[in-house]
Amino acid sequence: MSEMKNPHVYRMARFLPFDPSHDQIYEEYQVAGDTLNLDTVAYNYVLEAANTGAHVIVLTGDAGHGKTHLCRRIIESFLGYGEEEARKLINEACDGRQVIYAKEGVSANLGLRIFKDFSEFSPEIAANLVEESNSDEAVTIICANEGRFRAVLASDQAGHYCAQLLNSFEASFENGKASQDGRVHIVNLNHQSTAADEDGLSLGDRAIRDWTSGTRWRSCGECDAREACPINRNREMLSERVDEVAAATRKTKLRLLFATLERIGYVITIRDMLMAFAYLLTGGLKCEDVHRMRRGRKKCWQQAYAFYNLAFEAPDTLSKEQLNRLPLMQQLPKLDPGRRAIREIDERIVNEQEIFKHGQLDLQFPAPPTSDEDFIDAADGIDEIIGDPRNKKQRADEAENVSQVVRALRRRAYVDGIGRQELDMAHLGFPYGADFLAIVHDQLDNAERTLLKRKVIAGLHHIQGLQFSQQTPILHLVDPAFGRSMSGTAILAARIKPANVDLLRLSEKWGNSEDVPHHVKSSVDWIDRHVVLRVIDKQDDAHDLLMDLMTFDCILRAAAGHVPTKFYEHDIRRVASFLGRIAQSAQASSDQINLIRDGLSSTISIDGTTIQVGAGA
Template identity: 20%
Template sequence: MNGEQWISFLRQYGPIPTKDNLYDENLRRRSIKTGIPQILFAHPYEEQVKRCFQTGSVRGSVILTGTAGDGKTFLCGRIWEQLDGDPTQWAGQDTHLTLPIRISPTRTVRLHVLRDLSAWVPLQGSDWPEEKLALMTLFCRSFFEPEPDDIFLVAANDGQLAETLRRLPGSPDAQRAKEVVEELLVSDREHIDDASLSLFNLSRGSSARLFDLALDALLMHDGWQKCRDEAAAPDQLFGANCPIRRNVELLSEPLVRKRLRALLELCDQNGLHVPVRQILILLTNAVLGHPNVKDHVMSAADVPRVIAAGERRHASVYSNIFGGNIPVSRRTNTAIFEYLGRFQIGYETTNRIDNILIFGESHERLQQQFDTLIKSDHFYGADASYIAARRAYIEGTDEGNEAGEEFLQLLVAQRQALFFKVPESEVDEVDLWDLTVFRYGGEYLNHVLAPLSENRIVRRGLVGRLVKGINRIFTGMLVSAENELYVASSASLSQARVSRFLEERISVQPKHTGEQVELLSVNGHPALRVSLGNGRSTNFVMTLTRYEYLSRVAEGAMPSSFSKECFEDVMAFKSQLMGELQGRNGQFAREGEITFSTLELDSNGAARDRQIAVLL
């Protein structure tokens, strides 16, 4: 292996049209052929799966499920190797392999590995071949045998597994197996009583954790040392002017890593799982991306040409992270770039940030930040093209406005760079998270996720702000209260935009009756729990989007201006809460009259209720 061969091998992990990165088998074969090691690391689920096949602890079959690219086939290969399976056999084309394994000193069973169920089952509408039907029947039966002679390790996408079981001709074992698998998938459990089966949903894992492992494996790969050993002239591969070298150095910086990891952690909290394959696409593109080379991913031969043409700045790792080097159509069809694009980093800004970028060089109070964050970056900062475009933009000398359009594009790139450059000490000063659509994203990370992960209490003021936002949505009025949750309805419809009839006041502070509102961790995600006493409570999962929505509503945004989906989520939560209240309170009314409470607001938004009695 030399540096040029390593870069050529690394390109296969990137967003290239050949799509070799779609299949672990392709990368494994290329690795064997070239002698270049793959980017390898222990999958977070590897130890758990390995324990299922250790002597004395085998409990039955194992299913690995998840979305495409989660590393199911790769993990099957690791288990195969650790069980002393033949590497040559694994490198072949067969999707069904068998291996005898010892599960106790006196007993051996046969392990069947289906490393890609979707490639093994017959096409939709086709009949089942007799041998495959027999194997699937054996698979289903193995769930319910106390000591099966055949056990299975199966890799299957989420939908493929349930669909395959549904397609099997009807039999009691197949029906029972389908019910067991569906229950495990729906309940997000790994085991179920009376079934010799373990199911691991790899898409439930942390994208941020996968990012840590993948980045370490990439940065520590021996290929980079080969590049360093062979580096000669500044304008050659891994020379002083090489953008690939600079991008690797930047990915190694703790601040860049921390900010990129934060984005992936927020993706997790928004229900956007990023599989291993997509993370490797992201990291490869970050290092090798360039819009003006073949497939928009650099090879070793591209480096001298990029440097000679003065196009080094187009290889910026800060833009490559968001797929800025590839066409929009491919960017939106690549999951990781579509997910990161939702943050709109580069397209959101503030006056202060743009003043630094446009006027900072000559501004007395902003000059230091301009010099530190932009001018000092000789690779991707204020180069000659940026200065010229800025001058033309400020002076307005371009009648066709082409220079202005060019500078606006350069501003997008510089804003993206600032997101990864601004030091932690200046985050609040420049309102860093205003560079994204999630202005409260930093607060969500540092003051919600962090304390909950350490079993600490979230600040009462943050809970109060969420309650204030919910009150405004529940009532449709500009309620300012943060210490009580108002559950209100209209005379005819609980989902009405304006609800003046008060059903209940719920104290945020803990009461002796059991009432309280708190933010806590439920299944690894923040949730607002409203406790009503008598053992009754309702949870509202606090995703990043919901947190942003409620915070903005509390600060004065109209409930319908941010997200219709969020509004409907909160109203559904209100319906659940009213159902719990009705279950707790029952129906109370004095004989001969019905009493209502209506909400009224004063000029400061303080709510008070007024009793109205209706005689029957």
């Protein structure tokens, strides 16, 4: 055996912004060996639209979603070009001024006109080009982020065709349809999820499977550093060929981690995802780094490079500036399960034996200075860390060692599925996250839905400052003219029956995807990132509030009696504004005032010169 270098490790390094060849992650500069072609729902939708007579297809979304990558693959599939030929055309013939026709020998009724990047033109020039592209000789594909696209379509040079595209674009947000007529298609890649898994494999799952399987790791079998290599250890933990059941569980937990980020409002692009997985597998190390650190470092340095530790805490070989180049790594620490104590899990990982196998590379830690051992095996819990500190420094070192080991064990417990599945979201910091998932996965029966609605209504009351002597299923709305109740007395504008309050998935708000042509779910890899609070007022008008996981968590915390107002200030303001709009539209009787006082409902009626006070409805 000898010190080997695995080319695949260096391929993954090119996806990281620490490497000089990082530009390989951008479609325009990629070489075929670095390409990772993921068959996304968006790719299949765009290809189908082009084949069935689409006039224009708009690909909108943040940089990194793969708009240029999609265009290159459509050139290959629709017009018959090879990968390198298509990439050359992307760089030379995709400014929207020319039509790319099918390769000789390929039957295609239409060519492609592609606007690769609207930012290359001023809004006025881009608007003129869009107007000129309104012809039936080619399928037009426009790539632009939302802000730039709106600026172009609303510029001074925008004409009738631009106005038509703008109307279709804005309508897609209201009705959840990627196309109104089958000719103009809006594919919003900001709706695309790296964690959508309706087919059993998310985009993230497919990327991990591609990078951890196959013959790419064969050279590692002949390397003398294999047993001490954290990169190889990460690959083994996530490869289904090594342990199918354990790897599937770990990928499921990573998928939930990414889905949770998306559900609190963070948009994860495919570029973000690929950089994150390259980092989680390698920790920014290459083969020569592993060989050098193995020779020069003490034992047990590898645990810092376990993928589940890298997700939340950077190793000391990476600077803060380097880590800042990985956008996703700025977000994941917010969900760190290592910093949240759950008694049921802590008692198992700290006190019980045989939870984890002994001798695993990622669970070996340096022994404290007061110990006679060279290292400790965290599979034995924390007993070996507890020594006999004699001074303040030794006590501080011991406390830091205990914290480090416990955090790592909690993270490993999360990715290995130690503990009940119902605790997963609490492990990530959302004690009411399981309720949110029950809605988006349509897992609530009638009794459970009724109970959850009561909790939501109680939370809405708390946000308005209402206090009741006992929980009520009726939603009371404070008159917006009097603001939030603070004195124990509140004047009400309306009462909403529980039957008129509902909780829906966002996709359900737009109708069943199987019945609605061109539903947004058919255009991208989709997860429901919001639940909809629907309130129907006395005029039978439906008012909808889109709640992401943070807003939902805020309301359920309020239902429990306390919500940190500073932390949830934005969410509280949104919810209060929503309730105020409903209250303002409600019709109130001019001769009766409904109020809440000391937790009880009352009415005040005026009969001539007589004021009557009675119990409320």
